[in-house]
Amino acid sequence: MMDVMQQLREQAKKLLEEKKVDLVIGFGQGTELARTTPVFIDSPEGVSALTWGPFCANNLAKYLVDYKNAEGNVAIVVKGCDSRSVIRLLDDNQISRDKVVIIGVPCAGQLEWQKVAAEIKPDAVLKETADNGDSFLVKTSAGDYTFNKKDYMLHRCLVCENPNPVISDITIGKELPVKNYEERFAEVQELEKLGTDDKSAYWDKQFSRCLRCYACRNVCSVCTCQICVFDQMKPMWVSKRTNLSENTVFHITRAFHVAGRCVDCGECDRVCPMDIPLRKLNQKIHKDLGDLFDSPTPGSKPGLLSALGEFCPGDPEEFM
Amino acid sequence: MEARIVNKGQLPELLDKLAKDCDLIAPVKEETTTLFRKISGAKDAFLEYNNSDISPKGCFLPQNEKTFSYTYTGDSLEIVKPEGAKKTVLFGTRPCDIKAITTLDPVFEGVKFGDEYYSSKRENTVIIGLSCSKVLSTCFCYAFGGGPCDGTGSDLLFTEIGDKYYVEINTDKGKALVDTYSQIFSSQGADQLAKGKEELAQKLSGEFIRKVDLTGVKEVLDGNFELPYWDGDNYKKCIGCGTCTYVCPTCHCFDIFDYTTGDFTGDRIRCWDSCMYPEYTLMAGGHNPRPTRKERVRNRFMHKLKYHLDRYDMVGCVGCGRCVKKCPVNIDITKIINDLKEVAQNA
Known part of the structure; x- marks a missing residue:
């Protein structure tokens, strides 16, 4: 993945040098070996901070909203899944196409950093990473480690719909095969088998833990309301009080609000x-x-209509 | 200092008895997370954890707390306050989290503005600490004078050594508990185990990965509210969620509002609030002194590294590492401290 990283830096440098963009948003080494952190690079000298590998889990697309009114253009590094966010932001008129340069990188999957960190010597320093198909090789100052994707990858990556960016101006790295995972909805199908009471009990147990920190909402690339209903004070639709009832309202409302837009x-x-x-x-x-x-x-x-924003005469109307 | 020994085999008996005699709060495993909950006996406790997902600060400052109920009857207003706290034992708390409670104490137990809700729980709770057996890559309690086996703030500190717990009695409250259950706490051989504890503390203190040095940090913040450092990446990458503040064992901001339960009845609720939220400092007239994430991010770190020191002579961070671990974008207070130290050196 060294070559991808090198090309990323070269492309970013070129964009900044040629003043095609004022800012490049990408991944930089984080404070743990197996973590990256978003970096905001505004000078050609800064591009050495860019990195790439199996620890780039964050979807950076949401940051484009922060710069939609900025004067200059912004370049952003996206994976397959992140690129869907960019399309949604464009289709929702949240950002304009001519202000964004999309650097797409086909993604071989992202590892769960905590699982990886648990295996690696704590003071090790990351040297390089390589994709070996079913596993990632992680070379560190304390030796080489192999992480099977099956055991260490984020679940979402195990059933990845498309590892290749579906929109990009510059593509770095080789296109990866698109797999059709039959088990994509396996977890949902398991839940669907439960009776109403059991489903309710399952979600009650989950929602009762919610702290209402709103990390899920704030990280969401399609949550772009300027004032969210959950922040509104007058009227206060949902109380700040955390309890099962309020937490459930929050999660169900949010799920339905992003329905047809969630990527x-x-x-x-x-x-x-x-x-x-x-x-x-x-x-x-x-x-x-x-x-x-x-x-x-x-x-x-690009240009897909939202399922809930479009009417077709043939739509099912079971409940009418 | 007095010490005792509890055989590991007898711990369930102790926990079962405590759960029967008072409210027992201990770490429990819920799905993949570790939280502090009231438990009914030893079978519910999960002591093989390293750092719980949420600290036990909620035992004293619950995320939601009814401060009183009110009923307006037409010609009078009736206020009903909740009963005082029950006798409680908080068991299995890690040293960093206990230290965090001691940083909350001056906020809520100040001479001028005491908080009866907090004090009532604090007075009625015996804190039983549990020394760490492992140092995580995100831990840095040593930087604030703490340590994996540091009993400061606890009434009793349990340290696991082989098949026994070495129990240090740190307060009269702790002593009273030991006396109540004296058949479980043995004093024989405690001296020998003291050495074992020292060795463990020594061993663990050498396992910290994060180098955190506060030299000059307070001084540089003191004179420089508008430090250019705050214009850097930290606020740009912050997504403005409240995760860091809610998982933090020392964050203590709250909001108060009325929750009506009928036309003339309701509860006054106090609940956690977060300085990362835009409406946190929003004023009635519409002005917000911390209008963007830059001011909010700065405020959080200023509070930890300066304001708490100014007010109470204590750093507002204990090095538990939760915010480091949980921040969705890897904003890391240890990096900020080290960056600020560098700013101080170059100044």
Whole structure:
């Protein structure tokens, strides 16, 4: 992955030198070996901070909203899943196409940093990483480690819909094969088998842990309301009090608000400090939208109408 | 200092008895997370944890707390306050989290503005600490004078050594508990185990990975509210969620509001609030003194590294590492401290 990293830096440098963009948003080495952190580079000299590998889990697309009114253009590094967010932001008129340079990198999957950190000598320093198909090789100052994707990858990556960016101006790295995972909705199907009471009990248990830190909402690339209903004070639709009832209102409302727009990047799931499996909620909606309206994953190609923003005479009307 | 020994085999008996005699709060495993909950006996406790996902600060400052209920009857207003705290034992708390409680104490137990809700729980709770058996890559308690086996702030400190717990009695409250359950606490052989504890503390203190040095940090913050450092990447990458503040064992900001339960009845609730939220400092007239994430991020670190020191002569961070671990974008207070130290050196 060294070559991808090198090319990334070269392209970023070129964009900045030629003044095509004022800012490059990408991944930089984090404070743990197996973590990266978003970096904001505004000078050609700064590009050495850019990195790439199996620790770039963050979806950076949301940051484009912060710069939508900035004077200059912004370049952003996206994976396959992140690129769907960019399409959604464009389709929602949150950002304008001519102000964004999309650097797409086909992604071989992202590892769960905590699982990796548990295996690696704590004071080791990352040297380089390589994709070996079913596993990643992680070379460190304390030796080489191999991480099987099956055991160490984020769940969302195990059933990745498309590792290749679906929109990009500059593509770095080789296109990767698109696999069709039959088990994509396996977890949702398991939940669907439960009776109403058991489903309710399952989610009650999850939502009761919610701290209402709003990490899931804030990281979400399609949560772009200027004033969110959950922040509104007058009227206060949802109380700041955390309890099962208020927490449930929050999560169900959010899931339905992003229905037909959620790009299934899985960031809500990754950032939840209480490990609430939020992606399952959104996946249920994805599955239903697919079953009912034959709707592809939002953002999977430009200009798709939102399933809930479009009327077709043939739409099912079971409840009418 | 007095010490005792508890055989590991007898711990369940102690926990079962405590759960029967008072409210027992201990770490429990819920799905993949470790939290502090009231438990009914030893079978619910999960002591093989390293750092719980949420600190036990909620035992004294719950995320939601009813401060009183009110009923307006037409000609009078009736206020009903909740009963005082029950006798409680907080078991299995790690040293950093205990230290965090001692940083909350001056906020809520100040001479001028005491907080009866906090004090009532604090007075009625016996804190039983549990020394760490491992140092995580995100731990840095040593930087603030703490340590994996540091009993400061605890009433009793348990340290696991082989098949026994070495129990240090740090306060009269702790002594009273030991006396109540004296058949479980043995004093024989405690001296020998003291050496074992020292060795463990020594061993663990050498295992910290993060180098954190506060030299000059307070001084550089003192004179420089508008430090250019705050214009850097930290606020740009912050997504403005409240994770760091809610998992933090020393963050203590709260909001108060009325929760109506009928036309003329309701509860006054106090609940956690976060300085990362835009409406946190929003004023009635619409002005917000911390209008962007830059001011909010600065405020959080100023509070930890300066304001708490100014007010109470204590650093507002204990090095538990939760915010480091949980921040979705890897904003890391240890990096900020080291960056600020560098700023101080170059100044």
